[in-house]
Amino acid sequence: MTGIIPKDYTPYTIGSANSQPVDFQKEKEKVLAAASRTDKTVQEKTDLIQQTILNEVLDLKKRINTPSGEEHPTLTRIGEILDLNDFSPAYSRNILDRLKKEFPLEILNDYDQVQEQVVEWIGESIAIFKPDPPKKQPRIMILVGPTGVGKTTTIAKLAAVFRLGNKECRPFSVRMITIDYYRIGAKLQVETYGDIMQIPVSCVDNYGDLKKTIALYSEDVDLILVDTIGKNPRDSVEIAKMKQLLSGCGPTAEVHLAVAATTKYSDMREIFQQFEPFNYRSVIITKLDETIRVGNVLSALADKGKFISYITDGQHVPDDMHKAGVIPFLINLEEFKINRDRIEKRFSHVE
Numbered sequence: 649m650t651g652i653i654p655k656d657y658t659p660y661t662i663g664s665a666n667s668q669p670v671d672f673q674k675e676k677e678k679v680l681a682a683a684s685r686t687d688k689t690v691q692e693k694t695d696l697i698q699q700t701i702l703n704e705v706l707d708l709k710k711r712i713n714t715p716s717g718e719e720h721p722t723l724t725r726i727g728e729i730l731d732l733n734d735f736s737p738a739y740s741r742n743i744l745d746r747l748k749k750e751f752p753l754e755i756l757n758d759y760d761q762v763q764e765q766v767v768e769w770i771g772e773s774i775a776i777f778k779p780d781p782p783k784k785q786p787r788i789m790i791l792v793g794p795t796g797v798g799k800t801t802t803i804a805k806l807a808a809v810f811r812l813g814n815k816e817c818r819p820f821s822v823r824m825i826t827i828d829y830y831r832i833g834a835k836l837q838v839e840t841y842g843d844i845m846q847i848p849v850s851c852v853d854n855y856g857d858l859k860k861t862i863a864l865y866s867e868d869v870d871l872i873l874v875d876t877i878g879k880n881p882r883d884s885v886e887i888a889k890m891k892q893l894l895s896g897c898g899p900t901a902e903v904h905l906a907v908a909a910t911t912k913y914s915d916m917r918e919i920f921q922q923f924e925p926f927n928y929r930s931v932i933i934t935k936l937d938e939t940i941r942v943g944n945v946l947s948a949l950a951d952k953g954k955f956i957s958y959i960t961d962g963q964h965v966p967d968d969m970h971k972a973g974v975i976p977f978l979i980n981l982e983e984f985k986i987n988r989d990r991i992e993k994r995f996s997h998v999e
């Protein structure tokens with residue numbers, strides 16, 4: 649046991665000082681009394697006995713799980729740490745219910761073992777995006793998302809990473825398209841990145857031009873990155889308009905949703921929902937450097953069954969962007985003691 653468990657802690661057992669001892673004689677008398685009633689038929693007596701026994705079993709089960717009406721200290725502590733990490737109440741409740749259901753008392757008494765299992769369950773709830781195998785036509789990646797989350801910066805990071813290539817991927821020929829045409833500075837922002845990286849940039853503001861530009865690039869490039877105008881997730885009319893415009897990219901285009909890690913859990917759920925019309929393939933979590941808690945992100949992703957493809961953790965292009973992986977999320981959890989060997993063995997294949 650670790651120092652997290654109080655020194656005066658005594659493991660719970662039935663009938664210990666922490667719980668009410670079970671009076672089996674009294675329980676037996678209750679059942680017999682039910683059976684000896686003369687105003688009932690045999691069937692009614694049988695039902696009554698069965699119901700009485702069932703009630704007693706349920707009551708016993710409750711007393712074992714929560715002696716003296718208190719929760720086991722391991723469960724309390726796990727609940728506190730999940731809260732501290734900003735996991736949603738529903739996510740935490742699922743973990744605690746699962747612990748109660750699957751773990752007998754002897755294991756709950758071993759805090760280290762329980763918390764290692766919880767870390768593993770958290771890891772299992774993180775779904776990492778796997779892109780489709782490359783096809784002949786260029787890969788088209790579109791970034792959508794709320795305003796100011798870092799879409800344009802992430803487009804520039806992706807452009808730089810793919811253009812340079814790495815040990816997993818040869819250098820790609822890349823093009824950038826922005827549909828953020830009218831906003832002062834927006835076009836300039838992408839063009840500046842394009843100039844620095846020597847990647848051609850096109851600006852379009854309608855379906856027809858987008859379609860033509862994609863067709864033009866499709867001849868000889870590997871990757872087309874499409875930057876979009878930040879949208880208020882509550883403005884469904886604007887979202888519908890943008891969806892119509894983006895259909896100019898064709899049916900094979902992959903939409904990815906960018907969301908800042910600092911977004912509240914409830915807002916994040918709403919964003920996931922409101923951008924659903926784009927049928928986005930993955931979520932890119934930006935600005936991870938601006939928070940130390942990721943429970944909000946992990947809860948919302950798990951709730952909605954979303955895959956995560958990249959994380960960004962700073963303003964530097966391209967260094968502050970990484971492929972998403974389960975292990976970095978787990979090792980950054982607050983107050984959980986991480987068994988690095990165990991999680992590497994368990995999750996290195998999903999990286």
Ligand SMILES: Nc1nc2c(ncn2[C@@H]2O[C@H](COP(=O)(O)OP(=O)(O)OP(=O)(O)O)[C@@H](O)[C@H]2O)c(=O)[nH]1
Nearest residue numbers: 795796797798799800801878934935960961962963
């Ligand atoms: N701390 C931090 N800042 C970031 C990150 N990514 C982007 N930024 C900053 O966030 C601000 C907004 O970035 P943009 O890329 O312009 O965001 P956007 O989503 O394109 O914004 P709109 O086009 O206005 O919707 C800039 O100051 C970026 O430098 C990140 O991972 N961490």
Ligand SMILES: [Mg+2]
Nearest residue numbers: 799800828876
């Ligand atoms: Mg932008």
